[in-house]
Amino acid sequence: MLEATGLRAAYGPVEVLHDVSLTARAGEITCLLGRNGAGKSSTLKAILGLLPPSRGTVTLDGAALHALPAHEIPKRGIGYVPQGRRLFRELTVAETIEVGLMTRGEGRETRDWVLDLFPRLRERLGQQAGTLSGGEQQMLATARALCLRPKVLLLDEPTEGLQPSMIDLIRDVTVRMRDEGYAILLVEQRMDAILDLADRAVFLETGRSVETVARADLTPQTLHRRLGV
Amino acid sequence: MQFGPHLLLAILEGLVTASILSLTAMGLSLVFGVMRVVNVAHGEAYMLGAVLAWWVTGLIAGHPAAGFVIAAIAAPLIMGALAVASDRLVLKRLNYDPDRTIVATIGLLYIAQQTTLMSFGPDARPVEPPFNQRIALPWLERTEEGWAWFYPWGLSITSYKLFVIAAAALILVAIWLIITRTRAGLLMRATQQDSETAQAFGIPVGTVYSVVFGIGAALAALGAVLVVPIQQAHYLMGGEPLLLSFIVVIIGGLGSLPGTVIAALLIGLSDGIISVFFSPTLAKIIATLLVAMVLVFRPRGLLGKAPA
Ligand SMILES: Nc1ncnc2c1ncn2[C@@H]1O[C@H](COP(=O)(O)OP(=O)(O)OP(=O)(O)O)[C@@H](O)[C@H]1O
Ligand SMILES: [Mg+2]
Numbered sequence: 001m002l003e004a005t006g007l008r009a010a011y012g013p014v015e016v017l018h019d020v021s022l023t024a025r026a027g028e029i030t031c032l033l034g035r036n037g038a039g040k041s042s043t044l045k046a047i048l049g050l051l052p053p054s055r056g057t058v059t060l061d062g063a064a065l066h067a068l069p070a071h072e073i074p075k076r077g078i079g080y081v082p083q084g085r086r087l088f089r090e091l092t093v094a095e096t097i098e099v100g101l102m103t104r105g106e107g108r109e110t111r112d113w114v115l116d117l118f119p120r121l122r123e124r125l126g127q128q129a130g131t132l133s134g135g136e137q138q139m140l141a142t143a144r145a146l147c148l149r150p151k152v153l154l155l156d157e158p159t160e161g162l163q164p165s166m167i168d169l170i171r172d173v174t175v176r177m178r179d180e181g182y183a184i185l186l187v188e189q190r191m192d193a194i195l196d197l198a199d200r201a202v203f204l205e206t207g208r209s210v211e212t213v214a215r216a217d218l219t220p221q222t223l224h225r226r227l228g229v
Numbered sequence: 230m231q232f233g234p235h236l237l238l239a240i241l242e243g244l245v246t247a248s249i250l251s252l253t254a255m256g257l258s259l260v261f262g263v264m265r266v267v268n269v270a271h272g273e274a275y276m277l278g279a280v281l282a283w284w285v286t287g288l289i290a291g292h293p294a295a296g297f298v299i300a301a302i303a304a305p306l307i308m309g310a311l312a313v314a315s316d317r318l319v320l321k322r323l324n325y326d327p328d329r330t331i332v333a334t335i336g337l338l339y340i341a342q343q344t345t346l347m348s349f350g351p352d353a354r355p356v357e358p359p360f361n362q363r364i365a366l367p368w369l370e371r372t373e374e375g376w377a378w379f380y381p382w383g384l385s386i387t388s389y390k391l392f393v394i395a396a397a398a399l400i401l402v403a404i405w406l407i408i409t410r411t412r413a414g415l416l417m418r419a420t421q422q423d424s425e426t427a428q429a430f431g432i433p434v435g436t437v438y439s440v441v442f443g444i445g446a447a448l449a450a451l452g453a454v455l456v457v458p459i460q461q462a463h464y465l466m467g468g469e470p471l472l473l474s475f476i477v478v479i480i481g482g483l484g485s486l487p488g489t490v491i492a493a494l495l496i497g498l499s500d501g502i503i504s505v506f507f508s509p510t511l512a513k514i515i516a517t518l519l520v521a522m523v524l525v526f527r528p529r530g531l532l533g534k535a536p537a
Contacts (some may be wrong), residue, residue: 019535048428048429049428050425050428050429070428070429070435071430071431071433071492072430074429074430074431075431080426080429080430082426082429084422086425086426087423088418088419088422088423088427089420089422089423089424090418090422091415091418091419091422095415095418098415099416099427099432100430101429102412102416102431103416103430103431103432104431107296144430148430160377
C-alpha cells in the first residue's frame, strides 16, 4: 500500500502542491482526478522524489520513501509511466528495456514476460525509441515501468493521444496488473475510462486533495460536480 | 622538397594535431552532451595534465619510457579526481544551471592557471619522449627506368608521433565501446536523453555527472601527456586546445561523438596542411571562418541532431 499524507511541494519559489493526501491499495486502481494544472503530475513526481516534497510523508508498506534520494525510490518498487511518455529517444527498444530491468536487478524472465505482454516491441528491439509510432511508444513506456516488477504503478495519462484499439490494449494491461495485485495510481482524463476502471478516486483542486470517493459513489454526477465535465 | 612528399608530411603532422585534438574535444563534447555544461576550464585540464606529466616524469629516474608510462596513468587519474571534486563542490551546488556553470568554470580556469603559475612558474618545461627514432619515409617517383622508391630529403616522421596517432585512435575506440556497449555507457546515454526520467528508473544522475566530468578532464589530460614530448608544458598552454575543441565541437555537432572525431580530423588536417604550406596563423583564421560558416548554414553542426 502506498500512502501519501500532507504533501507540499514547489517548483523553485512557486508552491504547486499545498496539501495532498492519498492512498493506493494493492489490487486496486486508484484514479487521481482534477482539472488541467491541478497538480496531478506534480503529485506523482512528489511521490517519486523528482519534485521533492517540503512537507508530508510518503510510505510504501509502512516504510518511508520521502527521505530517500530520488534514484533510490523506484528501487523500492515504484514503476512510473510519465505523462507524454518521456522515452530515452535515442536508445533502442532493447536498451530501454535494459534500463528498466537494471533498476531492480530483474533478468531474462521479466524481460520475456514484458515482451510477451507487448509482442510488437519484440519485433522492434533494434529500433530507436524516438522513431516508434505513438502507440508503440506508449507500449514501450509501459513495458519500461513493468520491467521493475513494481509493487505500485504510477500511470500518468497513459492513453493520451492514442487510437481506440491502443487504448483498449493499455487498459487491458492495466486491469491485468490490478488483478495480479499491483497497486495502481492512475491519472486519467477520459470519463468512460474513469467510470470503468476506478476502484477509488481522489480529487485534486489546485494542489489540494479535496475528496476521496469509493467506486459505489463514483457517478457521472460526482465527476460533473468536481470536474465540470 | 617537391609537392607530393611535402603534402604527405603536412598530412602526417596534421594527423598528430587531429589525434590530440580529438581527445580533448571528445572530453568537452561528452561533458556538454550528458551534463549540458559548457566547461570553459576544459583547457586547464589539458594544461594541468601536461604539468603533471612533467612533474611525474621528473620524479622517476631511469629510462624516460618508465616515467612516461607512469605519467600516462597518473596524470589522467589525478586530473579526473580533481574534476570530480570540482563537480561535487561547484557544479552540483549550482544545479548544473547552464549560465551559472559557465561563470563558475571561468573561475576554475583562473584558479588552475594562477595556482600553476605560483607553483610551477612561468617557464615552459620539456618532457623527454619515451622513444624518438626518426623514420625516413619513402616516396614513389617516375624515373627513366620506370617507377622507383626513393627517400626524399626531409620526408620523415618520428616514431613517437606515429605512436601518438595510434594511441589516440585506440583511446577513441575504447571510449566509443564504453559508451555504446557497456552498462555504464547505457546509464550515461539514458541520463543524457532525459535526466529526470533516468532518476525515476534508479539511475544516480549525480554520480553519472561526476563520472562524466571526471572522464572529460581525464581525456584532456591524456591528450596533454601525449603532447608534452612534442610541445613543452606551460601554464598558459590551455587556451589553444580550448578554442580548438570548441571549434571542433561546434563543427561536429554538440554532443555527437562521431561528429567530434570527423571535425577533429578536418581541423587537424587543414591546420597541418595550411601551417606547412602557408602559416599557422592562416590555419587558425580558416578554422574560425569554418565555424562561422557552420553556424550560419548548419547551426547544429555536421552531425548534430534537431532537439526532441
Ligand atoms: N517544471 C515546472 N516548473 C514550474 N511549474 C510547473 C512545472 N511543472 C508544472 N508546473 C506547474 O505546476 C502546476 C501543476 O502542474 P501539473 O503538471 O502537476 O498539473 P496536472 O494536473 O498534471 O495538469 P494536466 O492535466 O494538464 O497534465 C501548474 O500550475 C503548472 O504550471
Ligand atoms: Mg499532468
